[in-house]
Amino acid sequence: MVRRARRSSGRVTLQDVAKYVGISKITVSRVLREPHRVSPELKERVEQAIERLGYIPNRQAGALASARSHSIALLVPSLSNLVFSEVLRGVADVFDDTGYQVLLGHSSYSAFEEERLISTYLSYGVDGFIISGSRHTDRARELLIRSQLPVVEIMELPAKPIDMAVGFSHEQAGFDMTHALIKAGYQRIGFGGARMDHRAQNRLAGWRRAMIEARMDDSACLTTTRPSSYRLGADILADLMARWPELDAIFFCNDDLAAGALFECQRRGIRVPEQLALAGYNGLDITDATFPTLSTVVTPRRRIGLEAARLLKLRLLDETPEETRIDTGYEIAIRGSS
């Protein structure tokens, strides 16, 4: 019934390959890691043996022996948010063909879950971290610092990163978009937000600062901690318009909400942008596809991934990056909806 666990897994090991060729296993190991140090003929024979026996290296053993796992962790809040899939693409582009494996984790926007993930990936022996956000639990911070591993915090731009950082100011981006709306002549600008994580709050803060600087009323603000969705965008639009019918523009803390609001406007016959202007945040594909197209803050997600990976890679190769805190900026894209 209960099978006795064998000590040996039955898998082909280095030793098996070595015995097959009639050499020692360290030489087989060298063929895989430092082929130039092995004579061509022997290398050839070893490679054939590997092929014939179907040998697959055991990375756990390798990592244990060398104290290097050749893997890094990329921690994001959400995988269903397209924002982060582009970050991943950037990271993957840099680490492809370097022999490094990118392990993906998602914290569901929870700092505690993030802490757990950090702990998990430390136990996997990752060689470095790329982590979204700069808000962590104290213990998470401590884990990272004590690990002495290279860490890149991305998306935001903390004043004092744990180690390195690549991102931009969401507060300033929120300010700039609001400012652009104001300059375009909109008088009564509302704000709609969902999820309201740290970054969304900063966008809101930017909106508020711009409104106050322009001596405009900053009361038309509706936020919820519920996760963002198209439907929620429609609901928020409805609520905002019910409470502040005089609004002539709404800045949403992300594109999903803005798109959902646009659909709701179409449903209600509200003409965009004539009656009501809309703006989103992130510059997802959809903002460029809807009718009218959506004004938005285009955030350089892929570039953030690329730069973060570049910094981390340098560190992994024991080189010193010229800078360790990169402001990628963003772009205010005024489109059909405003």
Place this chain on the structure above:
Amino acid sequence: MVRRARRSSGRVTLQDVAKYVGISKITVSRVLREPHRVSPELKERVEQAIERLGYIPNRQAGALASARSHSIALLVPSLSNLVFSEVLRGVADVFDDTGYQVLLGHSSYSAFEEERLISTYLSYGVDGFIISGSRHTDRARELLIRSQLPVVEIMELPAKPIDMAVGFSHEQAGFDMTHALIKAGYQRIGFGGARMDHRAQNRLAGWRRAMIEARMDDSACLTTTRPSSYRLGADILADLMARWPELDAIFFCNDDLAAGALFECQRRGIRVPEQLALAGYNGLDITDATFPTLSTVVTPRRRIGLEAARLLKLRLLDETPEETRIDTGYEIAIRGSS
């Protein structure tokens, strides 16, 4: 005494905890894995020591010693496709709090990349696989079979799975949606497709079968291998309408295309569904949000993830699932766009 240089990583190990408490390391190990086998007082002291020293287990060492990594691999074609983030959610829901780690890999719709991923995750010593699709390279198949690990193929429903399978027939789903359009009275139904992976081709086949069965013209079909996007949906719509202006309905192989086409209709002043009906595939959130809402084939992505994970988990616990090939079905949702 010439002492060899130590290779130790400097990290806190089981041995350190054991020494701190004044016991052997195997007992510390037991506290973590089989706490009931350790006396309560000792357990308490060990736990305090672990806390105090900040011990984090090394999973690679554990996996190496026990030949069990307590991790599984989930391989999907794409992470930017929201279809798969819901599958992941289902899988994660089952494996949360089981001590199993879900390692995510994406093949970018390439069978060769998939093969590479399988090899990589085998070298990580995963205990099982959940793999999207049933089209694999010969070597990938062989790797999986030889590994003797439990494997669940998902999304499609192959006649002869490698091991287990959870999915449904995309051909039948394509047929059913087309059939529903025909029954609703549409006379000239086109098909628009992108990416055209195996599953998309099956949907096309279903459309074609329904058209032929109804003795309708199945020539109005436009597909491309380019990746799907909203913009591409607009382009395909434009091309279809240019070549077959008489079309009164279009079935797209996914929701992104359908939504993009809808936006393009709005742009061109084509009334949906009066002048042209649209239908998508997958039932993403957006289909329920646009105006009009989009008819679509709602695929049970989360459930597929749940069921696949359930089967795999049973296998990992050495239990035998009652069935190893689950047809989840799907739902034809007729909404505002048709």
Place this chain on the structure above:
DNA sequence: CGTGAGTTTGTTACCGCTATCATGAAAAAC
């Protein structure tokens, strides 16, 4: 032809943990 440097291969000792078996003491059974 001896010598030293460079190249190629091997030996040994771990990495940090767990499987297995062993041990002594306490509890249960006879």
Place this chain on the structure above:
DNA sequence: GTTTTTCATGATAGCGGTAACAAACTCACG
């Protein structure tokens, strides 16, 4: 009271690799 079982803990030997050092062999050069 003795034997058996159970419980709590420990000693030992790996798991499958790699680092560090060592040895054997090559080859150029004086």
